[in-house]
Amino acid sequence: MTPILELRNVTKTFGGGAFSRKQTVALDNVSFSIPSDRPTMTALAGESGSGKTTLSRLLLGVTAPSAGQVLYNGQDMKHMSRAQRKAFLRDVQPIYQDPFGVYNPFYRADHLLYAAVSKFKLAATPAEGQRLVAEALETVGLRPDEVLGRFPHQLSGGQRQRVMVARALLLRPRVIMADEPVSMVDASLRATILESLRTLNRDLGISILYVTHDLTTAYQICENILVMYRGAIVEAGSVEKVIRDPKHPYTQLLVESIPQMRAVRNWEREEEEPTLASLDEARESAGCKFASRCPAVMEQCWQQAPALYSVDPDRAAKCFLYEGQPVLQNADVAEAFSA
Ligand SMILES: Nc1ncnc2c1ncn2[C@@H]1O[C@H](COP(=O)(O)OP(=O)(O)OP(=O)(O)O)[C@@H](O)[C@H]1O
Numbered sequence: 001m002t003p004i005l006e007l008r009n010v011t012k013t014f015g016g017g018a019f020s021r022k023q024t025v026a027l028d029n030v031s032f033s034i035p036s037d038r039p040t041m042t043a044l045a046g047e048s049g050s051g052k053t054t055l056s057r058l059l060l061g062v063t064a065p066s067a068g069q070v071l072y073n074g075q076d077m078k079h080m081s082r083a084q085r086k087a088f089l090r091d092v093q094p095i096y097q098d099p100f101g102v103y104n105p106f107y108r109a110d111h112l113l114y115a116a117v118s119k120f121k122l123a124a125t126p127a128e129g130q131r132l133v134a135e136a137l138e139t140v141g142l143r144p145d146e147v148l149g150r151f152p153h154q155l156s157g158g159q160r161q162r163v164m165v166a167r168a169l170l171l172r173p174r175v176i177m178a179d180e181p182v183s184m185v186d187a188s189l190r191a192t193i194l195e196s197l198r199t200l201n202r203d204l205g206i207s208i209l210y211v212t213h214d215l216t217t218a219y220q221i222c223e224n225i226l227v228m229y230r231g232a233i234v235e236a237g238s239v240e241k242v243i244r245d246p247k248h249p250y251t252q253l254l255v256e257s258i259p260q261m262r263a264v265r266n267w268e269r270e271e272e273e274p275t276l277a278s279l280d281e282a283r284e285s286a287g288c289k290f291a292s293r294c295p296a297v298m299e300q301c302w303q304q305a306p307a308l309y310s311v312d313p314d315r316a317a318k319c320f321l322y323e324g325q326p327v328l329q330n331a332d333v334a335e336a337f338s339a
């Protein structure tokens with residue numbers, strides 16, 4: 001079955017142009033897919049700068065890979081026809097951390113909703129369009145009269161966020177990329193928004209990639225999780241297994257830090273930001289990227305990068321501790337890292 005979205009051996013580097021000597025490798029040979037035959041709910045976790053947003057932007061087609069391919073229904077996004085592009089733009093919808101950026105400040109907030117109705121011809125008459133918009137707003141817990149006719153700056157962050165969810169609802173996409181959708185809202189609203197994501201997944205069959213620092217909410221709402229470290233997926237599997245019994249030493253550290261720290265805001269504060277020089281050193285060295293921080297580091301970890309081992313049937317980890325287990329070959333990696 002062809003996945004709806006796939007990254008095939010994708011590397012994404014930034015910089016290294018005329019004015020900067022250093023390149024940042026945001027993603028390093030990542031393969032990953034979102035299946036087309038069932039709705040999935042997958043968390044993409046990892047510390048700040050690990051490449052989560054870059055991965056989701058590649059899947060949204062707003063950034064191009066430096067190497068490798070991004071495919072929509074098996075078609076390289078670089079070579080989509082007009083019709084494929086149009087279907088893609090409807091099928092794959094973003095919900096961002098701070099949706100303020102996507103609003104034009106001179107349009108009223110509902111413009112975003114009516115523009116979607118007309119662009120994708122969702123309604124036969126204006127009255128039907130209004131009914132669809134009102135329904136979508138009510139589904140995300142907004143009263144239409146709270147929102148309609150207001151400019152973006154007249155709405156709260158949480159209201160803007162929910163207008164984005166309502167837009168996603170209107171379009172009935174196949175996939176939603178939700179990048180830190182609740183990091184700017186208070187706890188009660190967080191629950192409402194996460195609950196509406198779950199509804200989109202369960203009742204409407206939409207696959208959701210939930211990008212987050214927060215393993216607690218990932219555990220609450222997702223089935224699967226991918227853990228990223230410095231541009232690579234280091235562990236993937238069911239959320240139940242990965243969080244209850246993490247195999248990769250990096251995931252183990254992350255999970256240990258949950259009770260004290262709850263959300264990852266704290267990890268960022270506690271951890272020293274790696275300097276660019278040390279990042280580049282780690283990247284240039286041939287070994288495992290996590291070696292310098294790994295409590296279980298072994299001699300060979302400095303010499304070469306570990307393969308991706310199949311630790312148990314629905315889980316994989318990139319770590320020499322599992323040497324001896326079956327090694328996943330390139331073709332299986334996207335499958336193993338499927339959402
Ligand atoms: N447009 C850009 N130009 C240069 N470097 C970039 C750009 N976008 C991302 N990067 C770099 O790529 C790396 C990965 O960034 P990315 O935004 O994907 O991380 P993230 O996991 O989403 O982090 P966070 O949790 O803080 O949102 C970082 O080192 C970042 O500085």
Ligand SMILES: [Mg+2]
Binds near residue numbers: 052053054179
């Ligand atoms: Mg990000």
